Amino acid sequence: METPLVHLTEIELESVYEPSEDSFLLIDALELDSGYFEYNNPTLCLEIGVGSGIVITALAMALKKFCYSYFLGLDINPHACKVTKKTSDTNNVNIEIIQMDLLNNIQNKNIFDIIIFNPPYVVTEALEIFDNKLINKTWAGGYKGRQVMDKLFPMIPHLLSAKGIFYLLVIKENEPTNILQLFEKFNIIGSIIIERKIQGEHLFVLRFKKVIH
Ligand SMILES: C[S@@+](CC[C@H](N)C(=O)[O-])C[C@H]1O[C@@H](n2cnc3c(N)ncnc32)[C@H](O)[C@@H]1O
Structure with a gap:
């Protein structure tokens, strides 16, 4: 997969997450599935x-090399939404962007064929996730780094299409095995598809699919 051109100004970097090892691992994980x-x-x-x-x-x-897909991106941070618009324009792709807290406003059921989430995963004090600073929202994950992602998990079965895949970036402290077990209760089966140790972090990408009977 080609790496898009991304440019963040000094001011944007004050609140928007700069592409890092976790972002690149997620792209590598998607590349593994490009045949699929x-x-x-x-x-x-x-x-x-x-x-x-x-x-x-x-x-x-x-995807634009072989199909016409629709892309929707959301972020709680309005500056991230603006930068994403700039990134998609620079790289000549069309992405609809909405400023939103997780999936509060999406009512449609079981429509997404691909869902991706690189959440704020760093272990912090529980209350830190409520800090209003937008840059803190890029990393502060609260207890076990799980507080933000745990809110999303129960929504996934209602959003994923029958053939849909959910990609989730986590670190060791988020307890990936526990997350895989949790999803089994939703009838969604997952596995670790790629992992990487970097300085101070062990990153994993989990991939989930619905069990179709
Ligand atoms: C670790 S960054 C990942 C950014 C990008 N996807 C990447 O991989 O480089 C986490 C992103 O989630 C956003 N975020 C945090 N809490 C959110 C929420 N409740 N609803 C929507 N987006 C949220 C942050 O603003 C931040 O842009």
Whole structure:
């Protein structure tokens, strides 16, 4: 997968997440499935917490080679939404962007063929996730780094299409095995598809699919 061109100004960097090892690992994980995408032609793709837009733009650039998909990105941070628009324009792909807290306003059921989330995963004090500073929202994950992502998990079964795939970036402290077990209760099966140790962090990408009987 090609890496999109991303440019963040000094001011944007004060509140928007700069593409990092976790963003690149997520792109590598999507690349592993590019053959599957070509075969399956995902129609509706969603990224929650777009930040600079690097991940959803990379996906849009790859998919446009063989299908016409719709891309929706959302972020709680309005500056991230603006930067994502800039990133998608720079790389000649079309992404609809909404400023939103997780999926509060999405009512449609089971429509997304791809959902991606690189959440704020760093272990912090529980109350830190309520800090109003937008830059803190890029990393502060609260207890076990799980407080933000745990809010999203119960929504996934209602958003994912029958053939849909959910990609989630986590670190060791988030307890990936526990997350995989949790999703089994939703009839969604997952596994670790790629992992990388970097300085001070062990990153994993989990991939989930619905169990179809
Ligand atoms: C670790 S950054 C990932 C950014 C980008 N996806 C990447 O991989 O480079 C997490 C992103 O989630 C956003 N975010 C945090 N809490 C959110 C929420 N409740 N609803 C929507 N977005 C949220 C942050 O603003 C931030 O852009």
